[in-house]
Amino acid sequence: MTSRTSAIHILYFANFREVLGQAEENLPATHNTVSELLTTLAARGEPWKVALFDNENLQIAVNHDIASRETPLKAGDEVAFFPPVTGG
Amino acid sequence: MTSRTSAIHILYFANFREVLGQAEENLPATHNTVSELLTTLAARGEPWKVALFDNENLQIAVNHDIASRETPLKAGDEVAFFPPVTGG
Amino acid sequence: MASFNRETLCIKIQTEDFDLTTEISALRQDHKNIGAVVSFVGTVRDMNEGDEVSVLELEHYAGMTEKSLEKIRLEAHQRWSLEASMIIHRVGKLLPSDQIVLVAVASQHRENAFHAAHFIMDYLKTNAPFWKKETLPNGDVRWVDSRVSDQEAAQRWAV
Amino acid sequence: MASFNRETLCIKIQTEDFDLTTEISALRQDHKNIGAVVSFVGTVRDMNEGDEVSVLELEHYAGMTEKSLEKIRLEAHQRWSLEASMIIHRVGKLLPSDQIVLVAVASQHRENAFHAAHFIMDYLKTNAPFWKKETLPNGDVRWVDSRVSDQEAAQRWAV
Numbered sequence: 187m188t189s190r191t192s193a194i195h196i197l198y199f200a201n202f203r204e205v206l207g208q209a210e211e212n213l214p215a216t217h218n219t220v221s222e223l224l225t226t227l228a229a230r231g232e233p234w235k236v237a238l239f240d241n242e243n244l245q246i247a248v249n250h251d252i253a254s255r256e257t258p259l260k261a262g263d264e265v266a267f268f269p270p271v272t273g274g
Numbered sequence: 275m276t277s278r279t280s281a282i283h284i285l286y287f288a289n290f291r292e293v294l295g296q297a298e299e300n301l302p303a304t305h306n307t308v309s310e311l312l313t314t315l316a317a318r319g320e321p322w323k324v325a326l327f328d329n330e331n332l333q334i335a336v337n338h339d340i341a342s343r344e345t346p347l348k349a350g351d352e353v354a355f356f357p358p359v360t361g362g
Numbered sequence: 363m364a365s366f367n368r369e370t371l372c373i374k375i376q377t378e379d380f381d382l383t384t385e386i387s388a389l390r391q392d393h394k395n396i397g398a399v400v401s402f403v404g405t406v407r408d409m410n411e412g413d414e415v416s417v418l419e420l421e422h423y424a425g426m427t428e429k430s431l432e433k434i435r436l437e438a439h440q441r442w443s444l445e446a447s448m449i450i451h452r453v454g455k456l457l458p459s460d461q462i463v464l465v466a467v468a469s470q471h472r473e474n475a476f477h478a479a480h481f482i483m484d485y486l487k488t489n490a491p492f493w494k495k496e497t498l499p500n501g502d503v504r505w506v507d508s509r510v511s512d513q514e515a516a517q518r519w520a521v
Numbered sequence: 522m523a524s525f526n527r528e529t530l531c532i533k534i535q536t537e538d539f540d541l542t543t544e545i546s547a548l549r550q551d552h553k554n555i556g557a558v559v560s561f562v563g564t565v566r567d568m569n570e571g572d573e574v575s576v577l578e579l580e581h582y583a584g585m586t587e588k589s590l591e592k593i594r595l596e597a598h599q600r601w602s603l604e605a606s607m608i609i610h611r612v613g614k615l616l617p618s619d620q621i622v623l624v625a626v627a628s629q630h631r632e633n634a635f636h637a638a639h640f641i642m643d644y645l646k647t648n649a650p651f652w653k654k655e656t657l658p659n660g661d662v663r664w665v666d667s668r669v670s671d672q673e674a675a676q677r678w679a680v
Contacts, residue, residue, distance in 0.1 A: 199582055200652035201664045243667075247650070250585035266582060266650075270667035273579065273610060273651020274563050274622050274642060287423055288493035289505045331508075335491070338426035354423060354491075358508035361420065361451060361492020362404050362463050362483060383542040386562070394567040394618055400638075401560050403545070407629065408553040459553055470566065473674065476639045479559075483631055515632065 192261050194223065199268035205237050215261035220246055220253060223265065243270055280349050282311065287356035293325050303349035308334055308341060311353065331358055372447065373431045375422065377454040380464055385450065389466050393445045398472035400479040402465040408458035410506065415496045420453045420462070423491035427451070434485045438467070441481065441521075442474040449482065451492065481519050488516040531606065532590045534581065536613040539623055544609065548625050552604045557631035559638040561624045567617035569665065574655045579612045579621070582650035586610070593644045597626070600640065600680075601633040608641065610651065640678050647675040 193212035203209050217223040228239035238244055246253045247266040259265065281300035291297050305311040316327035326332055334341045335354040347353065371388065374380075382403065390396055406418050431449050438447060450464040465482045469475040494506035530547065533539075541560065549555055565577045590608050597606060609623040624641045628634040653665035 197582070199650065200580055200654070247582070247585055250582075250588045252589075252648070266585065268582070268650060269652070269664070271647065271650050272653045272665045272667050273581070273649050274646040285423070287491065288421055288495070335423070335426055338423075338429045340430075340489070354426065356423070356491060357493070357505070359488065359491050360494045360506045360508050361422070361490050362487040381542055382545055382560075383540055386541055390564070390618070396564055396618070397566040399562040399564065401541075401562075402631065402635070403558040403560075404631070405549070405555055405558065407556040459549070459555070471670075472561065472563070472639075472642055476561070476635065476642075480631075480635045483635075511630075 194259055194261070195264045197264065197266040199266065201269055202237055202267055205233050215259065217259050219255065219259060220248065220257045220265060221255040223259060224255065238267055245270060282347055282349070283352045285352065285354040287354065289357055290325055290355055293321050303347065305347050307343065307347060308336065308345045308353060309343040311347060312343065326355055333358060372435060372449065373428050374450045375427055376450065376452055379452070379461055380450050382464070385448065385464060386466055389446050389448050389468055393468060395470055396445050396468045397470050398475040399466060399468045400472070400475040402479050402483050403461055404463040406456050406458050406460045406462060410496060414499050415458060416499050417497040418456045419495045420456065421493045421495065422453050426491050430490045431486065434482055434489060438478040438482050442469065442478045444469045444474055444478055447478065447482070449486070451490070453492070484515040484519060487512045531594060531608065532587050533609045534586055535609065535611060538611070538620055539609050541623070544607065544623060545625055548605050548607050548627055552627060554629055555604050555627045556629050557634040558625060558627045559631070559634040561638050561642050562620055563622040565615050565617050565619045565621060569655060573658050574617060575658050576656040577615045578654045579615065580652045580654065581612050585650050589649045590645065593641055593648060597637040597641050601628065601637045603628045603633055603637055606637065606641070608645070610649070612651070643674040643678060646671040
């Protein structure tokens with residue numbers, strides 16, 4: 187079990203949360219970019235690969251700011267994955 | 275005295291009412307256009323000529339619709355003269 | 363489109379103030395498919411042309427006012443897909459920060475309501491027979507001049 | 522510009538409903554030189570993509586939501602001369618005709634308020650982390666799809 191401060195905290199919203207069956211988790215801060223993190227998640231199998239890695243409409247936020255696959259990550263970061271927003 | 279139905283009823287608004295010293299009057303329906311009516315009014319002297327006849331910003335309405343100097347007139351018509359509007 | 367023809371509800375010229383919540387509720391009533399309501403409230407500024415303003419008095423041309431506002435409102439309904447719209451304009455004596463005018467437009471999608479409300483205000487400013495007279499703190503009274511910027515704003519909607 | 526920095530008053534995420542008159546009064550307070558207030562209220566439509574909608578549920582990303590809305594609001598203040606602005610967005614379960622969102626902008630002249638309110642809504646629609654889930658009368662539940670038209674609307678404001 188990785189403690190939150192030395193880990194990357196990951197959040198899943200809307201249909202991602204339902205398809206992936208979880209709202210949040212911690213992963214080790216050994217991933218240097220969002221892209222590396224996505225590669226780890228895709229290795230879990232089909233729903234992860236389809237919803238995240240292969241998804242051209244994937245939205246990413248790092249520490250509450252819109253980010254991209256190239257955004258660097260460090261211990262303590264909060265990464266969120268979600269579909270296009272539909273508020274308003 | 276011309277009765278209202280056989281006359282043209284004329285209204286003056288805002289600073290026109292103040293400069294010309296009256297809010298409304300009736301004139302004989304012998305004027306075939308707004309332009310003819312303005313010529314009659316201009317003959318009354320300086321304030322009438324300046325405020326109405328010579329005024330490039332003169333606004334005209336005939337029977338509650340925006341009109342021009344060329345608009346024809348007939349007995350019973352209501353003609354209004356006013357400066358550019360400033361509501362809202 | 364029930365309220366589209368209820369002219370008496372859609373155009374109001376009044377001396378008394380209006381309540382935004384009450385008016386918007388009335389506008390939305392019987393229109394379940396509304397997704398967007400854009401409202402514009404014009405208020406009395408305490409400054410005009412560099413001078414403090416104490417009192418604003420609004421004169422209008424009764425009869426023509428209602429007709430011109432209804433014409434502007436119906437033109438908006440012809441240009442955009444709208445569910446409902448209304449215009450309230452106050453007349454008489456007003457003080458700084460008082461509400462002067464309300465234009466409210468309801469539609470299924472926001473784009474139409476934004477354009478229509480803006481259009482109605484721009485046309486009202488140049489086509490509806492209202493005139494403002496302001497009193498300064500020293501007692502001076504003057505008629506408010508029309509603005510070239512209002513003419514230009516209205517002209518941008520020309521078809 | 523007093524309320525410009527009062528972030529707690531300018532952005533509200535809440536489950537409860539809001540009252541337009543109350544909110545606009547608060548927005549206008551301490552700003553005597555306001556001449557224009559444009560407000561947008563988004564409401565739950567009873568139809569979406571041809572289907573009747575019974576319930577709409579709004580989820581959001583607490584923390585990021587406030588930050589992204591404040592960023593959009595401040596961007597509007599940078600682009601236009603504004604006196605005050607506010608955004609309220611409801612979350613949780615809503616019913617048809619319920620109010621979802623309020624964007625209100627106050628300025629000296631109407632042009633700025635109209636543009637800024639429209640801009641804030643278009644950016645909110647594409648940049649603020651809210652997601653809608655709708656329940657149909659037969660019990661079916663589905664996430665609402667994002668609209669290409671919303672993307673296009675936001676792109677029109679690109680500088």
